[in-house]
Amino acid sequence: xxxxxxxxxxxxxxxxxxxxxxxxxxxxxxxxxxxxxxxxxxxxxxxxxxxxxxxxxxxxxxxxxxxxxxxxxxxxxxxxxxxxxxxxxxxxxxxxxxxxxxxxxxxxxxxxxxxxxxxxxx
Amino acid sequence: xxxxxxxxxxxxxxxxxxxxxxxxxxxxxxxxxxxxxxxxxxxxxxxxxxxxxxxxxxxxxxxxxxxxxxxxxxxxxxxxxxxxxxxxxxxxxxxxxxxxxxxxxxxxxxxxxxxxxxxxxxxxxxxxxxxxxxxxxxxxxxxxxxxxxxxxxxxxxxxxxxxxxxxxxxxxxxxxxxxxxxxxxxxxxxxxxxxxxxxxxxxxxxxxxxxxxxxxxxxxxxxxxxxxxxxxxxxxxxxxxxxxxxxxxxxxxxxxxxxxxxxxxxxxxxxxxxxxxxxxxxxxxxxxxxxxxxxxxxxxxxxxxxxxxxxxxxxxxxxxxxxxxxxxxxxxxxxxxxxxxxxxxxxxxxxxxxxxxxxxxxxxxxxxxxxxxxxxxxxxxxxxxxxxxxx
Numbered sequence: 001x002x003x004x005x006x007x008x009x010x011x012x013x014x015x016x017x018x019x020x021x022x023x024x025x026x027x028x029x030x031x032x033x034x035x036x037x038x039x040x041x042x043x044x045x046x047x048x049x050x051x052x053x054x055x056x057x058x059x060x061x062x063x064x065x066x067x068x069x070x071x072x073x074x075x076x077x078x079x080x081x082x083x084x085x086x087x088x089x090x091x092x093x094x095x096x097x098x099x100x101x102x103x104x105x106x107x108x109x110x111x112x113x114x115x116x117x118x119x120x121x122x
Numbered sequence: 123x124x125x126x127x128x129x130x131x132x133x134x135x136x137x138x139x140x141x142x143x144x145x146x147x148x149x150x151x152x153x154x155x156x157x158x159x160x161x162x163x164x165x166x167x168x169x170x171x172x173x174x175x176x177x178x179x180x181x182x183x184x185x186x187x188x189x190x191x192x193x194x195x196x197x198x199x200x201x202x203x204x205x206x207x208x209x210x211x212x213x214x215x216x217x218x219x220x221x222x223x224x225x226x227x228x229x230x231x232x233x234x235x236x237x238x239x240x241x242x243x244x245x246x247x248x249x250x251x252x253x254x255x256x257x258x259x260x261x262x263x264x265x266x267x268x269x270x271x272x273x274x275x276x277x278x279x280x281x282x283x284x285x286x287x288x289x290x291x292x293x294x295x296x297x298x299x300x301x302x303x304x305x306x307x308x309x310x311x312x313x314x315x316x317x318x319x320x321x322x323x324x325x326x327x328x329x330x331x332x333x334x335x336x337x338x339x340x341x342x343x344x345x346x347x348x349x350x351x352x353x354x355x356x357x358x359x360x361x362x363x364x365x366x367x368x369x370x371x372x373x374x375x376x377x378x379x380x381x382x383x384x385x386x387x388x389x390x391x392x393x394x395x396x397x398x399x400x401x402x403x404x405x406x407x408x409x410x411x412x413x414x415x416x417x418x419x420x421x422x423x424x425x426x427x428x429x430x431x432x433x434x435x436x437x438x439x440x441x442x443x444x445x446x447x448x449x450x451x452x453x454x455x456x457x458x459x460x461x462x463x464x465x466x467x468x469x470x471x472x473x474x475x476x477x478x479x480x481x482x483x484x485x486x487x488x489x490x491x492x493x494x495x496x497x498x499x500x501x502x503x504x505x506x507x508x509x510x511x512x513x
Contacts, residue, residue, distance in 0.1 A: 036378060054389070062418070
């Protein structure tokens with residue numbers, strides 16, 4: 001199951017419902033252009049909307065906001081050498097953080113696909 | 123394909139740095155930069171570069187290093203120039219000890235002197251002067267890239283010599299590197315900032331030399347553009363540099379490795395170093411881009427306004443003032459950078475890893491500014507000419 005935040009992150013729940021992975025949306029990477037750096041410095045418990053890092057493209061630098069309360073337990077190591085994975089496969093190989101102990105009630109209230117499409121005006 | 127012209131690393135040889143030295147090891151913490159620096163050197167002097175001979179390029183290199191006060195690098199290029207069979211008159215002219223033996227050499231050395239010392243004086247007439255002695259776009263880009271690269275090489279050499287002269291620094295832990303970034307101490311000033319011709323507005327750039335036309339581009343040119351970024355094909359600057367694809371490729375690798383390498387000096391401070399160099403060289407376009415990037419990363423622009431107004435006194439913290447001062451000395455008078463500047467940086471909280479990151483960033487923009495200032499001009503998004511920077 002996948003949900004979206006207003007700050008253009010997607011969150012995909014693991015099948016067991018205990019963990020999730022998150023990254024920026026296809027719409028976000030389209031808007032940013034070619035990604036040259038993903039720098040996520042935050043680890044451990046993070047509150048929703050906390051700035052957890054930065055994503056830089058050839059056009060701009062943008063903060064990454066925590067989509068919901070959770071623990072960051074891993075940052076995608078492949079992005080260090082190949083940040084372009086975010087452009088190539090933003091909702092697959094370009095994932096950014098692995099989350100645990102997430103607020104499942106909050107997850108359920110994040111936007112679904114249709115709501116996010118409406119949010120971006122697509 | 124570019125074949126290595128030398129088995130040794132020219133920077134290691136000229137500083138000198140040898141395996142086992144702490145500074146040799148420090149430099150190897152950024153292996154992509156080491157490789158791209160040597161790769162750029164190899165591309166600059168590749169035999170296959172059309173329109174400007176290896177002897178002419180080595181003469182330009184010797185002249186730039188003499189003017190830049192980098193005696194060990196000058197000695198390297200003098201030796202190569204002589205081994206290539208250059209005439210005594212050409213070597214003497216490149217060494218600044220005699221007039222150039224012909225109009226073409228005079229034009230090349232004159233262009234070298236202008237770009238090396240006062241890149242802001244670059245203008246369309248200087249490019250036309252080179253065209254008048256027979257340089258086609260491919261050769262013009264090669265010469266522009268070469269002189270710009272030499273400005274980078276001279277500053278990297280100077281930075282490493284200063285670090286060597288300062289002796290070993292305090293032991294660094296992973297936690298220390300990058301941890302001492304200045305706290306934001308002031309607010310965002312109203313945008314846009316416009317001071318002395320410099321701005322943080324978005325600008326565009328117009329070339330004076332015909333860029334590569336995509337429909338006529340070779341596979342190597344297209345590959346170099348793709349390696350830069352999928353959107354590089356849309357930008358006149360990169361299509362212009364694609365006249366020399368291997369030089370463009372190595373420049374792009376160096377750029378990404380220097381500006382986006384993880385750890386070490388915080389990204390915002392690298393952008394500040396780039397902006398200092400651009401401000402002092404009068405590169406309105408680069409100053410604009412990297413002032414924007416600093417602001418995006420640091421969430422403030424107070425130091426940018428200070429820098430545009432009065433670079434000698436810019437900086438909101440001791441650390442930031444030190445970064446600006448070190449960048450300014452390295453940018454304007456690399457031969458004057460010494461151990462005292464490194465000691466000052468250490469006292470201000472910079473690790474040697476961070477100082478080397480700053481040296482790389484400033485040196486890189488010594489390179490980038492010279493291309494931007496001497497192969498074209500900044501324009502507003504509506505196509506009107508941007509104001510010229512006032513130093």
